[in-house]
Amino acid sequence: QVQLVQSGAEVTKPGASVKVSCKASGYTFTDYFIHWVRQAPGQGLEWMGWINPNSGGANYAQKFQGRVTMTRDTSISTAYMELTRLRSDDTAVYYCARIPLGPGAFDMWGQGTMVTVSS
């Protein structure tokens, strides 16, 4: 079945980096953009950016410019989101979600990856 499966929870320190993976299955990986959305504990949803798995092109929210990099490996249908120079307020659940090429809503989400930043 169609699914996005993310890597497991991470605990890391301020100033470090984290890389979260999102493996797609059940559909053609390059037919859908992958977006990343995060949710701090008890808070709402915050869009971070997207990657086009076909071209590798990416677009990031201004807030994360310079700290986030989104990449993909088409050979294993996996997208990655790396966030650097972590701070305590980066503690959140990070989700990947897919959108069909062209304007569209997030019709499939990963299960989420909890990233905890703590000294």
Added chain:
Amino acid sequence: EIVLTQSPGTLSLSPGERATLSCRASQSFSSYLAWYQQKPGQAPRLLIYGASTRATGIPDRFRGSASGTDFTLTISRLEPEDFAVYYCQQYGSSPWTFGQGTKVEIK
């Protein structure tokens, strides 16, 4: 950046009642608006896209509508599984943005 303002913050209703959730946009962006449902510990689930089209498998008690920059999600008769947090989201203009959410709780 398009700001989405959801109201009310919390809606306290009983099963069987009608729920009306509002999402107001700071500027126009056509009908590229979606609604999601999120339950504790789960990822959001797409309910409505294009302001009024139900996603696959979504029951017809969920209805989306639009009037200019005002969008509404109506749940005609609340089922026990409908108590959750609902978010609106626009995908017509980058950056994609979400409303702050409306919690529908059991009265």
